[in-house]
Amino acid sequence: MHPHLRLPPLYLAPMAEFTSPPMRVVCEQCGAQRTYTEMVNAEGICRRSPKTLFLLETFSEERHVWAHLYGHDPIRLAEAARFVADLGRFEGIDINAGCPVPRITAQGAGSALLNDLPRLEAIVREVTRAVSLPVSVKTRLGPNPQRPTWQETLKRLEAAGARAITFHARYTSQGHTGTVHLDTLHEAVSATSLPVFGNGSITDPATAKAMAETGVHALLIARAALENPCIFTFSKGDPHCLALQHLRLELRYRERAQAFSRLSPEEATVLTFRRHLFRYFKGLPGANSLRGNLMHLHTIDDLLRAIAPFRPETPTSLPTQHL
Numbered sequence: 001m002h003p004h005l006r007l008p009p010l011y012l013a014p015m016a017e018f019t020s021p022p023m024r025v026v027c028e029q030c031g032a033q034r035t036y037t038e039m040v041n042a043e044g045i046c047r048r049s050p051k052t053l054f055l056l057e058t059f060s061e062e063r064h065v066w067a068h069l070y071g072h073d074p075i076r077l078a079e080a081a082r083f084v085a086d087l088g089r090f091e092g093i094d095i096n097a098g099c100p101v102p103r104i105t106a107q108g109a110g111s112a113l114l115n116d117l118p119r120l121e122a123i124v125r126e127v128t129r130a131v132s133l134p135v136s137v138k139t140r141l142g143p144n145p146q147r148p149t150w151q152e153t154l155k156r157l158e159a160a161g162a163r164a165i166t167f168h169a170r171y172t173s174q175g176h177t178g179t180v181h182l183d184t185l186h187e188a189v190s191a192t193s194l195p196v197f198g199n200g201s202i203t204d205p206a207t208a209k210a211m212a213e214t215g216v217h218a219l220l221i222a223r224a225a226l227e228n229p230c231i232f233t234f235s236k237g238d239p240h241c242l243a244l245q246h247l248r249l250e251l252r253y254r255e256r257a258q259a260f261s262r263l264s265p266e267e268a269t270v271l272t273f274r275r276h277l278f279r280y281f282k283g284l285p286g287a288n289s290l291r292g293n294l295m296h297l298h299t300i301d302d303l304l305r306a307i308a309p310f311r312p313e314t315p316t317s318l319p320t321q322h323l
């Protein structure tokens, strides 16, 4: 941790298609004190869809992972939560009430729940009743600045038995950009006995400190961790070493998908890892040409060759376990 900062715990925020076990392990090793799975469809869990259940895989070295679920129907979410709790691998269950993606909101899930707060309350009530794990919600301040819903959300979640709430301190209408409303976040913290976690554009000690000053109990970081997993200690890891570690873990994860995947573990690893790869080297000389070349990388050897120029002269080591 930065020597002059006293901050609440720092968690890796959920990111669909990114916060799979490999990224979560890298971030835990780099100091994240909690992680969340990708967004997992409660209906898919209830139907035991292999693809959906694959998103609930964990690695044995993970210590503090929460399952992040989305859905619309309180009863189905409760059923899914029971399945997840019985796996015995998750510390808690987090419900998505903030995702603005049309594919999700069209199902009445994600940020659509901010237009139907009684339903969100019913979801949390049913899920809390179904499992003994703590249940939290990740949401936003409201659909848009003209319609803040955070006060009613807090009241309903308190009544329903939620154990914490994360605010991405923006409105749904803002997407992932624009003002992070720290004043409103501070008001929310003061208005409830629930632990409130804060999220939104933390990139360095200054932005973390500003959000911590609202009084939140934890800080969630998403995008900055894609470029530098060591953000959780506000240090800069060696990108080559981190990318290699992540790649090894990705291959290990994809080997578990054999039963239902059309792709070989190597093909699946390469496809997935191209999404992560260039982010590690952003801003370094040669990063742009790496990004431009991604489509031509087809094998693990291609990936290794592509990142070789970024290898440091004096290799550093991560607290890794070897595969």
Ligand SMILES: Cc1cc2nc3c(=O)[nH]c(=O)nc-3n(C[C@H](O)[C@H](O)[C@H](O)COP(=O)(O)O)c2cc1C
Residues within 6 Å of the ligand: 013, 014, 015, 016, 017, 018, 038, 039, 068, 096, 097, 098, 099, 138, 168, 176, 199, 200, 201, 202, 220, 221, 222, 223, 224
């Ligand atoms: C690629 C991507 C995927 C995301 N997926 C989810 C998700 O599945 N569930 C969720 O609650 N938020 C999701 N988010 C939002 C982040 O958790 C976070 O709230 C947002 O990015 C703001 O935090 P940041 O500024 O630290 O990135 C996603 C964000 C990104 C960039």
